[in-house]
Amino acid sequence: MAWAGNIGAGGDFGSQNTWPDGTTITNHGTGSSKRASNQGYNTSSSTGGDGGRVNLKDLTAQASNVVIIGIVIAKQKPRQVQSKSNPGTDRSVFGFTLRDSPVDFINASCWGSSEHVLALSNKFRIGEIVEIKNPQVQTKSHSEIEERCRPWTPSAFQLNVSERYSTLNLYDGWHAEPFGTLQHMPIRESSDYYTLGDVLANGRNLHGEHINLLTLVKKVGTPKDIVTKGGRETKRCEVSFFDETCSSFSMVIWDEEVIDLVQQWQAKETVIFAVDVVAKYDDFRNTMVASVDSKSIFIINPDTREAHSLYKFGQSSTADEESAEETKDSIDLQSIHDVYMVDELKAKMCDKQSVMMQSDYGIVYAFLSAYDLDGPTSAVLSMRCTSCHKRVDKETGTCLNSNCSAAITDQSQAILNYDLRVNLSDLSGTINGVYVGGYVAEQIIGKSAEEFSKCSEDELTGMKWQHLLERCKVYFKIQERPGIINGSSSFLKILQCGRAEPDEVLKNIKV
Incomplete structure (x- = not known):
């Protein structure tokens, strides 16, 4: 991306000396004033060729x-x-x-x-x-x-x-x-935003409030034609976001102008500074979401340190992606006996200090309520470095992990790997965007990533319906996110997933 390299060694970014509310910018580099003067903005009352122009x-x-x-x-x-x-x-x-x-x-x-x-x-x-x-x-x-x-x-x-x-x-x-x-200059202080984890942690306390978000695009949904109860025809579109603190967060859009705008956004490539979106508690999903109204403004790929850092995070790794070398022998699943409901897991992931669970391992009997095998291939498969198992650049094939020894010596090689996310649901709620990759995804789907890439759309749909909306027995581990201080401090890592026997579900599920 053109903007990804704009921050120089001297710390330059953007060109503002003050924000729209008059606050002096304090976190840009010493070269910002010079850079601003070189941007080419004419502050006179008129510009050559644009007769009568007034700033x-x-x-x-x-x-x-x-x-x-x-x-x-x-x-x-x-x-x-x-x-x-x-x-x-x-x-x-x-x-x-x-x-x-x-x-x-x-x-x-x-x-x-x-x-x-x-x-x-x-x-x-x-x-x-x-x-x-x-x-x-x-x-x-x-x-x-x-x-x-x-x-x-x-x-x-x-x-x-x-x-x-x-x-x-x-x-x-x-x-x-x-x-x-x-388009890339924020209209608020670059640090004036909530992380997605902060929004989830605040919950209903933020309901109805206008907030700012800095986030990465995870998925742009297909616009749908809706007829309201009053007979009015409109459109609806949903965008999924993620950041270092949350693997999936939804934003609902009803305005057709904004729906047209988001169709240009690319998954894991577009960083959004969302200004004045509305935080809402969705009773149906039992979680927080965002919605767009007439006050909302979106700055695309903002030229700030925070945005560049988030972009690099999205390109090189995500906190809840397991290593491609994960195998079924990593842990003895027979030693895991504790059974939990989805709402207990969500509470645990928001509060690592919670004592409601006796261990970091457990079992949940849940439905795969989202399992998009026949969606875009990029949402199921990715190219990974054979050395560090992190993502590689799609165009050059080089590893994006600056600490990878293979990348440093320019000897990195890429392999095709599963990069799937699913939703787990039971009567108590839903966990969105749970990462499934490596051996575990291969075990569920029944094919290697290479074999999967050669399947027809009909074959993919058939494989999807083998597990979609089926009750599964899921072995999991609650794993702590490295370096996260505020917001969601842990995430769910699937160790094994298979169909659950009805008798076993009746015996263990909590009603």
């Missing part, structure tokens, strides 16, 4: 005949509202957020007839650069609706783009390049 920082109340150029960092779909000037008639409107420097961004609204607003909305997407001519510059209202339904911005103003007096088009001038880097 957002130079806007004044009721300014007229101005030209605003910026990159769209948030956008909502059009909606209809009742006209105040013509009672009984409807007008259409949609909002978006425009940014033209590391510290300046503003909300805008486009008003007009349904046909005009829809056509205008279809002209651009989040991440594209637009040029607005002659918008109405208004002082921000600070009303309850403004605070509750629109992204926070540092500007004292807001823009109205009218059908009669204003124009909006994609920008095709000579000064587009500086705007592209704005």
Whole structure:
């Protein structure tokens, strides 16, 4: 990825000296000021070739005949509202957020007839650069609706783009390049976020709160058409995230503009700084999730130390991936007798000091409620270094583990390995994203990784349904995550998984 190498030896990252709320940045390197001056942002009132352009920082109340150029960092779909000037008639409107420097961004609204607003909305997407001519510059209202339904911005103003007096088009001038880097500059302090483990640990205490997350994309779900109880047609999409503290965390999206945006995200390749997403406790899943609303903004692959560190974590290893050399002889399974429910395991993983379990080993009788063998191959198989068993670069085939002796001597070799995640469920709850790899995955599936890669889609579907939604006897180990201080301190490692005998389940399960 182009951004992955942007942090130099001197510690440079980003280009802001202050954040949008005025807080001075304290954690960037000494070279940041020089780098900021080289970014190419023009702070004058106009730019050659862009006649009449005014930067957002130079806007004044009721300014007229101005030209605003910026990159769209948030956008909502059009909606209809009742006209105040013509009672009984409807007008259409949609909002978006425009940014033209590391510290300046503003909300805008486009008003007009349904046909005009829809056509205008279809002209651009989040991440594209637009040029607005002659918008109405208004002082921000600070009303309850403004605070509750629109992204926070540092500007004292807001823009109205009218059908009669204003124009909006994609920008095709000579000064587009500086705007592209704005997609990777955070709009909050780079350390102002919750880890996924922190969200799970806080639980219901965060329900309904707007929070920031720094996370890696694990899986982008397929958008689904939904008809609400009121007969309204809409779309729904779910994205799974992970980080050093949590192997799987869901975010639910109902806004079509954001659904379009996330289709560009790549599993284990895209780091997201999610600003003002809503934390919710999902009663059905019995766990915390996130949802997107009209205040949410997403910074893709942010150029910060924290984001680069998370990216490297996702590329080289994940804390709950077992070694490919794991064998059935690693532990005597006959010595494991203690049986637990899923809710007990989840509590244990959130609190390593819990005393509810007598040992780190146990048995759970659970259903495989997610077992996606016939999904994308990249979600089931991966290439691993034969020396350290960590991931290798997909393009170059070289090991990403800087401590691997084979990588240091440029002698690393790669093998195909299982890299599967499953959900375990019983009457007490569900554990999402449990890693299964190496010998254990081969044992469950009944084929080597090489044999699996050659199977047809029908064969994969058949293998999936041999275990999906079947009650299984799962031997596990609770293993501590190295280096994790806050949040989820441990994870579940499957030692063996096979179909459970009904009599054995009745004898051991807790009701």
